[in-house]
Amino acid sequence: xxxxxxxVAPNVWAILTYEESWKxxxxxxxxxxxxxxxxxxxxxxxxxxxxxxxxQQIGATPDKIEQVYCTHRHPDHIGxxxxxxxxxxxxxxxxxxxxxxxxxxxxGHTFTGRGGELSPLYFRHLPSHTAGSVAxxxxxxxxxxxxxxxxxxxxxxxxxxxxxxxxxxxxxxFLKKWNxxxxxxxxxxxxxxxxxxxxxxxxLATGHGPILKGxxxxxxxxILQETAALTEPSN
Numbered sequence: 430x431x432x433x434x435x436x437v438a439p440n441v442w443a444i445l446t447y448e449e450s451w452k453x454x455x456x457x458x459x460x461x462x463x464x465x466x467x468x469x470x471x472x473x474x475x476x477x478x479x480x481x482x483x484x485q486q487i488g489a490t491p492d493k494i495e496q497v498y499c500t501h502r503h504p505d506h507i508g509x510x511x512x513x514x515x516x517x518x519x520x521x522x523x524x525x526x527x528x529x530x531x532x533x534x535x536x537g538h539t540f541t542g543r544g545g546e547l548s549p550l551y552f553r554h555l556p557s558h559t560a561g562s563v564a565x566x567x568x569x570x571x572x573x574x575x576x577x578x579x580x581x582x583x584x585x586x587x588x589x590x591x592x593x594x595x596x597x598x599x600x601x602x603f604l605k606k607w608n609x610x611x612x613x614x615x616x617x618x619x620x621x622x623x624x625x626x627x628x629x630x631x632x633l634a635t636g637h638g639p640i641l642k643g644x645x646x647x648x649x650x651x652i653l654q655e656t657a658a659l660t661e662p663s664n
Contacts, residue, residue: 438570444483446476467496471509500576501562524561555621571631581638619656
């Protein structure tokens with residue numbers, strides 16, 4: 430498997446690195462705003478070389494990256510924040526509290542609450558994967574950066590960016606298995622989707638694996654229908 434970089438929307442790029450030990454892609458994203466850039470998540474430290482190379486090719490040199498937003502605190506999402514000045518780095522307060530003392534020094538900003546604006550992005554708190562997990566929306570490109578709340582960990586990349594019909598169907602099938610093991614987690618996941626279902630999302634930028642494009646809200650609606658059916662008592 431090889432590392433790849435895709436343009437997923439006007440002024441939005443995905444940097445995907447393949448982690449051999451996990452047999453999975455790790456995704457992070459770059460958004461251009463005028464002459465500057467912002468970064469969503471920063472990958473594992475061991476993939477720093479490709480991250481830096483991809484940023485250079487995009488044109489997002491360190492002096493042009495003005496903000497770094499992390500969807501949650503796990504190492505494959507904050508592993509390279511130290512490349513950037515702490516004043517540029519943001520993480521939700523609930524995840525900040527879970528970091529070790531050194532890692533806390535890498536973040537100059539925290540945010541809290543159920544949702545709001547972190548100009549130029551919007552956020553919603555989705556405390557399912559971690560206490561401080563969030564989704565971000567770029568209203569200009571209509572890309573939703575959902576982190577690991579909904580992702581395709583370990584799945585083949587396929588076309589990388591697209592409708593990915595089979596991937597969607599596979600996820601719906603997975604819900605039943607997940608619910609049999611962790612029903613409370615599934616309901617927390619569904620609650621998170623309800624928090625963002627009114628966003629005008631055209632691209633779902635996941636934390637791992639394929640990136641979905643097109644009919645995102647209908648996909649969310651199908652998921653919520655399935656999760657609701659899983660809680661109905663059987664006759």
